Amino acid sequence: MKHVLESVESQFEMFQILNEDGKIVNKDDMPDLSDEELKELMRRMVYTRILDQRSIALNRQGRLGFYAPTAGQEASQLGSQFALEKEDFILPGYRDVPQLIWQGLPLYQAFLFSRGHFHGNQMPEGVNALSPQIIIGAQYVQTAGVALGIKKRGRKAVAVTYTGDGGTSQGDFYEGINFAGAYKAPALFFVQNNYFAISVPVEKQTNAKTLAQKAVAAGIEGIQVDGMDVLAVYAVTKHSRDRAINGEGPTLIETLTYRYGPHTMAGDDPTRYRTEDLDNEWEKKDPLVRFRTFLEEKGIWSEEEENKVIEEAKDEIKQAIKKADEYPKQKVTDFIENMFEELPNNLQEQMEEYKEKESK
Known part of the structure; x- marks a missing residue:
């Protein structure tokens, strides 16, 4: 049966639109986004990188509680969220606060969530989302249920969830994709493969060559995408969403990405399990650098525009943490x-x- 396994594995090749140099290598699948939409996507990525830097600083100052750094995963997180609609339902993992913010969660509430305040878990009216799941993989089972509910109500929407490569070792992972597949529920299951989970290399998590191929056992579509390429992630998400709302069932999407910081700010030291050479290799694949190069060559992005976004982000973060500080303490x-x-x-x-x- 070895040739059967090899045949399956060979079908899961990484989907890409922009290479590391910001050049288009796949014109046929280039998403139909206007210049303004491309600039908005870049604005969100820059803003989120600044938010990550400030959140790390605030955590070290004792002004935030639990925090999982996001730098390096912006293309995976924001490229997918950008392809969603307001009526879609997000069930995030603990690193996926940026998707919630851009889906409509006020920034000060995101800070309250980090502090463990109950108001940080209360989604505003019109924001279809659950608060970030701390239990590894549990959101996959919840997503299958939400997606089935969406289908039974006849809504043209999808349920979207995220976990990391480590999450695929949990029983909830397979239970979720299997249930959704059996009922052709409109769900998108993201695996953000940053290769080390908390500290265990992905090759020790599984003997599978890809995580996307795990979709085969559940009878659903699976795809592996360059998670440092925001256009590729957007295109795959939009394609998978269209399939789901047309009754074609769920999709498992593996985004190959990297977190530049520690797993969380709760004492993790990535230098104990990652090499400097590997870090340097992934720095060259930075999703912001790649997309910035692409936009600058199109003549629609500049250093001046980026600096403006950075200052706006810093100001809004300052106001949001001030509001969180002033919010009534929980009792x-x-x-x-x-x-x-x-x-x-x-x-x-x-x-x-x-x-x-x-x-x-």
């Missing part, structure tokens, strides 16, 4: 109230106890 009674519509007796007793403590 123990808030947690108790949010747990049940009608409190059981034991929690009612605790509620009275903490109300008395908080009134002093």
Whole structure:
């Protein structure tokens, strides 16, 4: 059966539109985006890179709580979100806060989420999303359910989720894609393969040559895409979304990407499991540099425009963290109230106890 496996694996070749030098290598699949849309995509990528830098600094200052760096994964995250519609439903992992922000989550709430404040998990009216999932892979099962609900209601929308390469080792990963495949539910399952999960190399996670090929066992379409190429990610997402809303079922999308920072700011040290040479190799594939080169050669982007975005981002981040600082601090009674519509007796007793403590 070895030749059968090799035959399957050989079909999963990386899809790309822009190479590392910002040159178009696949004209036939170039997405139909206007110059203004291309500039908006670049603006979001620059803004998100600045947000990542400021979030790391705020975390080190003790002004943010949990934070998972995103630098390097902007093309994978924002290229996919840019292809979505407002009615689509996002079920993110903990590194996927940027997609929520560009889908409509106010920035100050994203900061509150990082601090563990319950208001950071309350999606505004019209923002179809769940708060970031901390349990590895659990969002895949949830996405299958949301997608089936979308199908049963006859809506022209999709449910979209993200996990990393490590997430594909979880049982929830296969359960989710298998369930969605069985019901032809309109779901897009992203695997952002940054090669190291928390610290384990992808080749030790699985013996499969690609993660995209795992779609075969579930009977759904799978594709591997250059996750540092924002146009390729956008094109694949749009194609997969169109298939889903036309009743053709879910897609598993593996984006080959890289996180330049640690897994999270909770003590991870990537120098213990990644080499400097590997880091330097991926620096040359930076999604912002690649896309910037492409836009500059088209004559629609400049250093002046980028600096303007950087200053706007810094100002908006400053205002958002100020608003988060001023937001009412959560209390123990808030947690108790949010747990049940009608409190059981034991929690009612605790509620009275903490109300008395908080009134002093």
